[in-house]
Amino acid sequence: MDTGTPHKHEFKAEVSALLKLVTNSLYTNQEIFLRELISNASDALDKARFEALTNRELLGRDLAPEITLTADPDRKLLIIEDNGIGMSQEEATRNLGTIAHSGTLEFLRRLKEQQQSGERPDVNLIGQFGVGFYSAFMVADRIDVYSRSAHAGHAAVHWSSTGDGTFTTAPADREIRGTRIELHLKDEATEFAERLRIENIVRRYSNYVMHPIKLQVLEDGKPTGDAQQVNEASAFWTRSPKDLSEDDYKAFYKHVMGGYVMPGDEPIAHLHFSADAPIQFSTVLYIPGRPPADLFMEDRKSLTLFARRVMIMESCDKLLPLYLRFIRGVVDSEDLPLNVSREMIQEHKVLTGIRRSLTRKVLKLLAELASDKPEEYAKVWRNFGAVLKEGIHTDSDHHDDLVELLRYRTSSSGDDSISLAQYVEAMPEGQDAIYYITGNDPAALARSPHLEACRARGFQVLLMTDAVDEWVVQDLREYKEKALISVSQGDFELPEEDEKKNEEAAKEIESTLTRANEVLREQVKEVRASKRLTESPSCLVDDEGDLSRNMERILRMANQAVPTRKRILEINPTHPFVRTLNTIASEAPDDPRISTWIELLHDQAALAEGQVADPAGMVKRLQSLLSEVAGHS
Ligand code: ADP
Ligand code: MG
Numbered sequence: 001m002d003t004g005t006p007h008k009h010e011f012k013a014e015v016s017a018l019l020k021l022v023t024n025s026l027y028t029n030q031e032i033f034l035r036e037l038i039s040n041a042s043d044a045l046d047k048a049r050f051e052a053l054t055n056r057e058l059l060g061r062d063l064a065p066e067i068t069l070t071a072d073p074d075r076k077l078l079i080i081e082d083n084g085i086g087m088s089q090e091e092a093t094r095n096l097g098t099i100a101h102s103g104t105l106e107f108l109r110r111l112k113e114q115q116q117s118g119e120r121p122d123v124n125l126i127g128q129f130g131v132g133f134y135s136a137f138m139v140a141d142r143i144d145v146y147s148r149s150a151h152a153g154h155a156a157v158h159w160s161s162t163g164d165g166t167f168t169t170a171p172a173d174r175e176i177r178g179t180r181i182e183l184h185l186k187d188e189a190t191e192f193a194e195r196l197r198i199e200n201i202v203r204r205y206s207n208y209v210m211h212p213i214k215l216q217v218l219e220d221g222k223p224t225g226d227a228q229q230v231n232e233a234s235a236f237w238t239r240s241p242k243d244l245s246e247d248d249y250k251a252f253y254k255h256v257m258g259g260y261v262m263p264g265d266e267p268i269a270h271l272h273f274s275a276d277a278p279i280q281f282s283t284v285l286y287i288p289g290r291p292p293a294d295l296f297m298e299d300r301k302s303l304t305l306f307a308r309r310v311m312i313m314e315s316c317d318k319l320l321p322l323y324l325r326f327i328r329g330v331v332d333s334e335d336l337p338l339n340v341s342r343e344m345i346q347e348h349k350v351l352t353g354i355r356r357s358l359t360r361k362v363l364k365l366l367a368e369l370a371s372d373k374p375e376e377y378a379k380v381w382r383n384f385g386a387v388l389k390e391g392i393h394t395d396s397d398h399h400d401d402l403v404e405l406l407r408y409r410t411s412s413s414g415d416d417s418i419s420l421a422q423y424v425e426a427m428p429e430g431q432d433a434i435y436y437i438t439g440n441d442p443a444a445l446a447r448s449p450h451l452e453a454c455r456a457r458g459f460q461v462l463l464m465t466d467a468v469d470e471w472v473v474q475d476l477r478e479y480k481e482k483a484l485i486s487v488s489q490g491d492f493e494l495p496e497e498d499e500k501k502n503e504e505a506a507k508e509i510e511s512t513l514t515r516a517n518e519v520l521r522e523q524v525k526e527v528r529a530s531k532r533l534t535e536s537p538s539c540l541v542d543d544e545g546d547l548s549r550n551m552e553r554i555l556r557m558a559n560q561a562v563p564t565r566k567r568i569l570e571i572n573p574t575h576p577f578v579r580t581l582n583t584i585a586s587e588a589p590d591d592p593r594i595s596t597w598i599e600l601l602h603d604q605a606a607l608a609e610g611q612v613a614d615p616a617g618m619v620k621r622l623q624s625l626l627s628e629v630a631g632h633s
Contacts, residue, residue: 002158006170011161012098015134018108019163022137030189033135034198035205035259037080037181040133041067042209044084044179046311048150051085059086059150059177065211068227069202072218073193076185078140083178087147088154089169096133096145096159097167104131106293136181137163139189143181150177193217202230205259208252210235210311235309237284237330241272253286256304256328265289268376270329271365279353285329285362287369291383295326305345306332318351323391324362326384331358363401370405370419381407381417386466393471403479406472409442410460411451420479428458433485434478436462438469438550449536449608450487456534461487470551490544492532505529505573511586512571512578512598519598520569523613530570537575538601539608540567549609571601593628596621 011019045065052061063083070079087095099105136143141162148156156174161167174180183192191197195217202213214227236252253267254260267286274282285303294300302325305316309332319331335350345351366388370377381388391402407417418426423434435454439445445463454461464473473484485492506513506529516527525543533539542548546565547555555562571578581597603618612618 001173002170003155003173004171006158006160006168008166008168009093009097010166014099014105014108015097016165017112018099018104018131018134019137019165021108021111022131022134023163030138031192031201032205032260033138034080034192034201036132036135038067038202038206038209038213039258041080041082041084041179042206042211043314044082044086045211046314047085048083048177049310050312051150057152059148059152063177067209067211067213069198069213069215069230070218070227071193071195071198071215072221073190074218074221076187076190076193078183078185078193078198079180080183081178081180083176084150086149086177086179087145087157088149088151089157089171091149092145092147092157092159093169106297107131134163136183139185139192140183141186142184144184145179145181146172146174147179148174148177199230205254207232208236208255209233210309235306235332237272237282237332238309244272249284249286252284253328256284256286256330257288257292262290268380269365269369271361273361275357279333279335279350279357281331281333281335281354281357283329283331283358285327285358287365287380288326288328288383289379291326292328295387300325301328303328304330305336306330307336308332308334312336312345316346316351318346319355320358320362321355321391321395323388323394324359326387327362359395359398363398363405366405367401378407378417381405386468389466389468389472392475393468399475403476408436408462408464410462411446411455412460423460423462424480424482426460427482430457431459433483434462435459435485435487436464436473437487438464438473438548440465440467440550440553444610447608448488449533449539449605450541452534452536453492453532454487467554470548470554486542486548487532488539489542489546489548492541509571509573509578509582511589512582515585515589515594516569516571516598516601519595520602523566523602524569525566527569527571529573533570533572533575536572536604536608537577538569538571538605540605541570543568569602569605577601593624596624600625 045067048058048060048063049065052058055061060083066083068079068081070081071077072079099108143161143163145159146156147159148154156172158170158172159167160169185192192201195215198215198217202215206213209231210233212229212233213231215230216223216227218224236248236255249270249272250261250266253270266289268289269287271283271285274280292301301315302317303315303319304311305313305319316331317325320327331354333350333354336345336348366377366380369380385407388402388405391398392406395402403420405419407419408423409415409417410423420434437445437448437450439448442463442465445451445465451461464470473486477484509529513527513529520527524540530539532541540549546567547562549567552562573579577597578601581594581601584591584597585594600618600621603612603614603621606612607618
């Protein structure tokens, strides 16, 4: 009941946009609104329980946490009530009038994209992002929220809206702390006031919510008996793994992921264990079956932290190193003090101990997957390889374990990826280094002229296409005493029996080299004879110690200043074009074709990498060459 005049407020623009979507275009999967409201109620209970530990003034300090659902089919009403932390008028206005979560904004952005490209909005996204409170407007044409903050000194508030761009707030007369949300169900959504339907949804999405969820269904406006508890409400991780089936773990995973997992996205593997010394904790962790939507976002979810079954942080990123941020699950410890602030908990030494142990266990799980279930591991690698690789650079303690987890495609592995151990295993006689090339497109790398010498000798080349690989190679200088060598950088040399022949050939094109160094003085640092080419006439390489081409691209993408610098042009002394050019250069040094051809060698090398500085000039040069060939035939 209101105890004062209502105030009218406008929703923030993004809320209005979201509400339009929710009320007009999301038809399926409506039931998730209940999961969202229960999850809010559960959060509010957690907050109250956590604060009650330290705040003596907290209203209803010893209330037992509880969520009550009341359904009144006759009045087309569903009520969700909790005795949690509640909201003041100001909090209700802010929390139920704006969108604070980047996840939700991201959800909106994607839906908008889909709409603009003419697709039907993919409502499954809602499960991934969770649009929270506002999803209730899928089923209700009016929502009344009555709430009283557990913090002393705040009157109760009545918030009300029909979801059409405005809402009202007014003082109300609720005595106990917590929130009561009344949904006036749309005519086509009255199923959500039916017992079986509600029980079903709660078990499906909210079974592992830690607080009891009780259901009361009214008949003729009157209770039909005591409210019945409909969820499990127990700490899943305290159960013994031998009493749990794969399906149980999948069900709990769903809970961990916010209640929704698309078919095919089931977890790849899980870990469930307890430790007693030196620190007591229990944990259930999962490797997700698909990358969480927020993997590269600032406010992404991480593990949920409990202290003695009380949830103290929904998302604690101190429990695992950053490069394992794709792992989801819960950690519960007996050794964490309950009566300290969240900020202080973040720094607590117990967390450091748990983190050490979890990191070891997760790496062990990954190693086991890699050796026992390579196909499952391949999936992990596809999803999270780029994240795991960060560890090579950041976690020297586990360097050796991480190196064994690396997988790369090679110049001869097709679509398969292999480990460094497999690479070394397959090295032919005479190969004593590990060769790699970095770039962004595996197909382009596989065709690169830089690979020719290796290919001719049957050496595989690792194709490294993640940005983070540039850092990996800097840290990983060698593996099993085999040096890692870039095929596109430095003075490349292969152990080689026809070394002599090569040197002679290089000497033979002396006049070309001299001329080329003059002609291309502005464009390149140096022109030299190549030892890495067997088929192509030329290629560009980076000098030893210079930034690689790929690194330069990555830095530019990150808007970093990259100094301009010249590269080295290598030409293939055995290539017929080069040999002909050389003949002309030594016999008719004034022939105007010489400089054109030299420039063409440079053009070609640039083109092989996908970038020519002067395409128009190149076309002209090609044209003159082609005309000449045509004239000769
Ligand atoms: P989220 O739960 O992701 O924050 P929601 O849209 O579900 O987003 O809820 C918005 C905010 O409204 C919550 O963060 C919380 O501050 C407040 N809120 C919602 N339901 C309740 C409730 N039952 N008790 C107290 N606060 C609530
Ligand atoms: Mg919520």
